[in-house]
Amino acid sequence: MKYLLAALLVLPLTACELVPVALGGPPGKELVCHKGKKTLELPRDAIGAHLDHGDRRGPCR
Template sequence: MSLLEKALVIVSMVSFFGCAVVMEEQAPQGSGKVAVCHKGKKTIYVDEAAVKAHLGHGDYLGPCK
């Protein structure tokens, strides 16, 4: 069983202007993946190692709304 199968991933970010955002995302049980809204259009599930890269190009943690 991987860490993400039971993990609650919490990401906190603070902007240059001091605005803080905290996101929580529960990994789907048994998947070992984290939900990411990709390009603002499609929810994808990625490995923990890929989260930083997705956040770095504008995707955000959690399902698309």
Template structure:
């Protein structure tokens, strides 16, 4: 059984039980990428060289909450 099929079955079961489920995307497997919360609502994965520019205009390192 593939990973995505297992996740779908799990999410379907949890949804059936009446619980809310939030699925966060996984970080890309490429090296040199950093998760940045852009404008407080969109998680971007940017090159390490672009992190400072994002921090300078108020973004923060990590996934958006």
């Protein structure tokens, strides 16, 4: 029972990391880390092209 309860508590926390979300910025736009160097604020319809060439969602760190 303890393991089931632990799994039920941990699963929602790990699932939060897997769901892409818009981080800041105005509605209809998302942040993308471009080439690992510069954070761009892009319209959602431009995200796919950037992800295809190696950029990632969210701000650069």
